[in-house]
Amino acid sequence: MNVDEEAIRSRCTDAVFERGRTYRREGRVRRLQRFDDVVTAIVQGSSAYDVTVEFDDGIDARCTCPYDGPGECKHVVAVILEVAVDEPRDESKRVTAILEAVPAADLRAFVRETLAANPDVRDRFLARFGDDDTPVEKYREEIEALFDQHTREYPVVTDAIDFSHFFDVADQYRSRGRYLPAASVYRAVFEGIDDNEDRIDAAYDHYARTLQSALEGYVECVLAADLGQDEFEKYSGVLEEQAMSAHPANSEQFYRAIDDLENRQS
Numbered sequence: 001m002n003v004d005e006e007a008i009r010s011r012c013t014d015a016v017f018e019r020g021r022t023y024r025r026e027g028r029v030r031r032l033q034r035f036d037d038v039v040t041a042i043v044q045g046s047s048a049y050d051v052t053v054e055f056d057d058g059i060d061a062r063c064t065c066p067y068d069g070p071g072e073c074k075h076v077v078a079v080i081l082e083v084a085v086d087e088p089r090d091e092s093k094r095v096t097a098i099l100e101a102v103p104a105a106d107l108r109a110f111v112r113e114t115l116a117a118n119p120d121v122r123d124r125f126l127a128r129f130g131d132d133d134t135p136v137e138k139y140r141e142e143i144e145a146l147f148d149q150h151t152r153e154y155p156v157v158t159d160a161i162d163f164s165h166f167f168d169v170a171d172q173y174r175s176r177g178r179y180l181p182a183a184s185v186y187r188a189v190f191e192g193i194d195d196n197e198d199r200i201d202a203a204y205d206h207y208a209r210t211l212q213s214a215l216e217g218y219v220e221c222v223l224a225a226d227l228g229q230d231e232f233e234k235y236s237g238v239l240e241e242q243a244m245s246a247h248p249a250n251s252e253q254f255y256r257a258i259d260d261l262e263n264r265q266s
Contacts (some may be wrong), residue, residue: 003059003084011059011080012071020077024085029078034088035095043075050162051079066159068205082110120165127172127181130138136184136191139166147199148190156201163210170217174224183221187238189214194254197247204249211250215239215257223264236261 009017023029023043032041037056043049045065053076054060061080067073072080099107114120126134128184142167150157166189173182192210193200202206239261243254 003055003080005081005084007059008077008084011061012073012077015089015132016069016071016074017077020072021081022245023074023078029082032079032082032088034090035195036090036092038077039083039088039261041079042116043078045075047159049075051075052164053079062162062164064160064162066203066206068203069159106200123165123169124172127169127178128176133178133181134184136188139169139185139188141191142166144196145190147192147196151199155199157196157199158202160206167213167217170221174221179221179225181223183218183235186214186218186221190218190254194242194246195251197249208250208253212253215253219257219261219264222261232265 007192008020012020014191021046030042030044033038034040037054039053039055041051043051043063047065049063049065051064052062059080061071061072061076063075065075066074067075100108111125115125123134143163145165146161147157150159150161166185170182170185173179173185180199190211193207193214197207222232225231227235236258237257239254243251243258246254
């Protein structure tokens, strides 16, 4: 997890770097925690923003703020600077030791309680260990609920909704070779964003990147599923239907995804 100031500066603009450094000096980075190579924190700006930084292979950072400029936002910069100055203790070894000591029955009871209270964790658990496929409609309802939640006070979304939970669920399916359930998750994300495009009034780059990642994941899963021609055309048709009804800001991305899918299939 070695990172120096030069590496941080290369990931953002000079102005953002200075604001991030100011945020760190002002003590705005809170609840900084580390588990293996993943660091999470809350950074207090105009609101409290959740930041996740993965140091596994390079640096992969996410923030729930609406920043859509070049490079990382000031909240991410503040967290990385804090890690560079005072690397947080890795909690994974402590957790591993406790897991090995806890009786199986107690562990099962804790997992059950956690799953009951945390729907997002439950979704990932079912994707990892379950046999039933969750329909795309369920994920669409969850995404629609997120947009509704973020428009309670204003008619438009002015921050970056965090969709990482859905990508985590898709990753769980893909790790088991269950490509079509994973494709359903990606479909829910790109349809949910596109259908709510008129409610988005900030963080445009965040939503464009998320939609593109969902499209790429969908294409990769459809190809990996090795479908027959009829099934392939059904999944390709999902993209074609969305492309024809897509918001003008997103239509090009959908048509590119269709071309990519068909070219790689042939």
